[in-house]
Amino acid sequence: MEETFDVVYLNVALDQFRDLFQRAKKKGAGANVLDVGKEIDKQLRLDPIHFGDPIYPLRHLGLMVYIRAMSPVVVTYGVHETEKVVFVGSFEAVPGLGI
Secondary structure, three states, X not given: OOOOOEEEEOHHHHHHHHHHHHHHHHOOOHHHHHHHHHHHHHHHHHOHHHHOEEEEEEHHHOEEEXXXXXXXXXXXXXXXXXXXXXXXXXXXXXXXXXX
16 A cells, blocks of 8 residues: 555645635535545645645755645645655635636
8 A cells, every 4th residue: 555645734724725615615616626625635645746836945844835726726735855744834716716
């Protein structure tokens, strides 16, 4: 069995996802946001380095920060350089979708 990554969601990221879901739900897209959220979680556990695009290192924390858009969600997260840990920092709506 392949070893997976531990995923830690910062409280601010959880709050942002809940808010995004509520806004999407009002527009009839709540189920889509939940499905995308589940897929993001799956990919972060399996292969976060190849899932997103690296944007900058946080050398003092030993992290590389990545971003990935899966419409209608954009996730920003850090992957530890030596440990199999992912820290999810934020969720946002893809710009221009009105969510």
